[in-house]
Amino acid sequence: MQQEPVTRTTLADHRLPHGTAFDHVEVRRITLAPSVQPGAHVHNGPVFGVIEAGSAHVHVEGGTERVLRAGDTFYEPGDATVLRFDATDEGVTFLGWFPLPDAASPEIAMGRAPAADDAMPTV
Known part of the structure; x- marks a missing residue:
């Protein structure tokens, strides 16, 4: 039996909020040393990623x-709290894709996302 010259496997298919618009996508290689535990955090937009080496909780x-x-x-919605992204004792390296609106850069805020009740009212 001969192997196909090209194979394509869907690894993930994530739905984005309706009306989501992006101007550019920044791709970063990020490495966490063994046992690093950055803590809960929130990004200013969605993050898509793939682990290159090592492992993470x-x-x-x-x-x-x-x-x-x-x-x-993995996929981290932009409005969700990432409770853990902790390197195991072998550390972890991953590629992260950050889709962004015009002129924006990826940002991270430590701590939990504000509850919907805590959001500023729109006037």
Whole structure:
């Protein structure tokens, strides 16, 4: 039996909020040393990623905590608290794709996302 010359496998398919618009996507390689635990945080937009090497404990609020290893993908919604993205004792390196509106840069805020009740009223 001969192997196909090209194979395509869908690893993830994430739905984005209706009306989401992006001007550019920044791709970063990020490395956490062994056992680094950055703490809960929130991004200013969605993050898509794939683990290149090592492994990490990942838990996005509302989801299930899991251990990601090389080749595993992840998605962090822009309005969700990432409760854990902690390197295991082997450390972790991953690629992160940050879709952004015009002139924006990826930002991270430490701590939990504000509750919907705490949001500033729109006038």
